[in-house]
Amino acid sequence: MNTKKKRIILEYELNATSPSIIWPVISEASGLERWFADEVERRGSSLKFTWGTSYMNKDERNATIVKEQKEKLIRFKWDGDEDPEAYCEMKIEIGEITNDCVLVITDFAEADDLDSLRELWDDNMESLHQATGL
Structure with missing residues (x-):
């Protein structure tokens, strides 16, 4: 079954x-x-991501980097994703007003999962800020 996902930026x-x-x-x-x-x-x-630490709650996903430009962007496709157009991209841009870096996330999900995906990225960005001060 080939499902078309919705893009979120x-x-x-x-x-x-x-x-x-x-x-x-x-x-x-x-x-x-x-x-x-x-x-x-x-x-x-090739990328292998693991979430969770115990055998019972461990989740692993593999991805393949399909585009990479140093200090600009990285894009990868999740292995096994049935939507040929879906990918995950993290792109660095410079804000016009502040000259601070902006991380632009492009990701894909089913239409009814877009809010959950937005919350997941918000949580990830909070973790990034706490871990790095960025």
């Missing part, structure tokens, strides 16, 4: 003026482990 202003500060936090396993998942393994263009 979220923008979060960060407390940083240089993309080089943010880039490792969104592209390296150790950076992603600080706010996005409990464990992250990166091997070339």
Whole structure:
């Protein structure tokens, strides 16, 4: 069954003026482990994300990086996603007024899951702020 998901774009202003500060936090396993998942393994263009720590509540998902521009953006597709157009992207932009970096998230979900996805990203951004001060 091929389901068409809805795209959501979220923008979060960060407390940083240089993309080089943010880039490792969104592209390296150790950076992603600080706010996005409990464990992250990166091997070339393959990513393995693990949430939860015990056998009973562990959730693992694999993804493939399909586009990466250093200090600009990283885009990956979840393995097994049936929507060929769906992806997850984290892009760094510079705010026009503040010159602070803005993290622009593009993600996809079923129409009735968009609010949950927005809440998940809000929670992730709170974790990012607490872990890094960004």
